[in-house]
Amino acid sequence: MDEPAPVPRDDRAATLRGLVREHAGLAAFADRDRAWRACVDVVTRTLGDVAWIAELDPDVPDGGAVLRHLHGDRTTTLHALHIPPGHGLTGKVFDLARAEWVDDYFAAARITHTFDTHIADEGIRRLLAVPVVADGRTLGVLGVGVRTDGAFGSVAVGHATTVADEVARAVEVADRARAARDAAVHAERSRLAAELHDSVGALLFSIGSGMAGLAESAGADPVLRARLDQLRSQAAEASTALRDSMRTLRASPAALELAVALRADCTAFTERTGTPAELVMLDDDLTLAPTRRDIAVTAVREALHNVEKHAGAHGVVVSVGRRRTPERLTVAVTDDGVGITPGRPHGIGLSTTAEAVARVGGRLTVAGDPDGGTTWRIELPC
Structure with a gap:
């Protein structure tokens, strides 16, 4: 791809200063969605008018992606948009795993024009897409759209890549934190379920057995037998509720x-x-x-x-x-x-x-x- 027209030095410096300030805090996010949202917020305030993250959708059989976390959009036309492999600039970047951009979207010959209507509805004239890569895996694609004519400079592209690298690290941290948190919570809940089974469960079983024994020895006293039957029924209901709670805990x-x-x-x-x-x-x-x-x-x-x-x-x-x-x-x-x-x-x-x-x-x-x-x-x- 030919190098786009250079951006004036003052603009490059301003972009660099803004990105250095803005992207530095991305890795501090321990929540995947917050990291994605922070990423698109950064680039819309420093590089473009509208931005989004395209995430691989494991639930789609063709291995495509879906647009999420839009920022700066004017319509809903891009919301949850499905991107088949290789389609549009975003799909192309997923396949190539490298940054690509078009300075005149509708005249670009190197991309499919599957989403021309969607892009036109948003008023986007030029588009930059950067892969978000961690450990050799493409987690998503950061898309940045601009509604005015012009050209993306190499400095802007480079620093959009820096933001993408930062958010990749943040997403990795968030995923590991969530996995560790879920494992710890699950282990603690399982421990509580076992304790309830061994303590409360055993106690309720003992109470029920004791009531059954008392009912047999109550003789012909109908009032006492009825009361014991009621207590035994309540103990059985408590045992059922306990089993349901333990099932939920596990x-x-x-x-x-x-x-x-x-x-x-x-x-x-x-x-x-x-x-x-x-x-x-x-x-x-x-x-x-x-x-x-x-x-x-x-x-x-x-x-x-x-x-x-x-x-x-x-x-x-x-x-x-x-x-x-x-x-x-x-x-x-x-x-x-x-x-x-x-x-x-x-x-x-x-x-x-x-x-x-x-x-x-x-x-x-x-x-x-x-x-x-x-x-x-x-x-x-x-």
């Missing part, structure tokens, strides 16, 4: 995050409609990428929304489990409402959900029961 961080989000949605549905919605977690050890977790949560919300609008249900159950062969997460939302008419077309919300599920190799089905009620089910690869 759950993996990913499963716990999913359960917390879904339980909050079930609670909100019940408070909003008066119809009870119960969450049943059939598996504790669920390994799920954040993007797939978000798809599952969004899908359940859409299903509950449909139950609220159309089902006339008296109760809803949300169940989450895992199939072993093949390894898939299964989420079902079942209601006891009026059911659905066979062949009825899906609405926009359900169609959008089905597309999101399909993009990660999953599927969505909706089936009515002849006796009433509907089961809405998604399956996602784990």
Whole structure:
């Protein structure tokens, strides 16, 4: 690629001073999203008008990327935009793992023009893309757009690369910190679950056994027998609640995050409609990428929304489990409402959900029961 026209010395010096001040604190972030946001904030204030991070999306079968953490954007046209491998300047930089730029985006012959409409909507005239690389792995691509004519100078490109290197280190630190934090929390929760099993669990079992023995020796006293039966029933309920708590304590961080989000949605549905919605977690050890977790949560919300609008249900159950062969997460939302008419077309919300599920190799089905009620089910690869 030919070297772009040089930027005047004063502008280069100003850019350098600004970047040195701004990017120095990036590595201090111990949160991946905060590091990405700080990165795009830096470059929009020192290099361009709009910036974003394109992250590899492990949930997309073709290995493409998705735009996130936009800053300076005027529209929503670039939000969560999927970038297939090699497409546009961003996709090209993912493939080449080196900085590339175009000083006249729409006249550039060395890139595909898949996203011309999106770029035009944002008013971008020139674009710079820099890979964010750590240990030889491209974690993402930093994109910087400018809405005025001109040329990127080598100094600006070099210091955008410096910012990308800083954020790569910050993301590495954040990922390691989160992994260590999750492992420590999981270990502590497992320890607490074991202690509860050995102490409270054993005590409740002893109480239940003692009540059973007392009931047998109570003779013909109906009042005493009834009271002992009540106490034994309460001890059994406490044991069940304890087992549920221990199951939650032993759950993996990913499963716990999913359960917390879904339980909050079930609670909100019940408070909003008066119809009870119960969450049943059939598996504790669920390994799920954040993007797939978000798809599952969004899908359940859409299903509950449909139950609220159309089902006339008296109760809803949300169940989450895992199939072993093949390894898939299964989420079902079942209601006891009026059911659905066979062949009825899906609405926009359900169609959008089905597309999101399909993009990660999953599927969505909706089936009515002849006796009433509907089961809405998604399956996602784990």
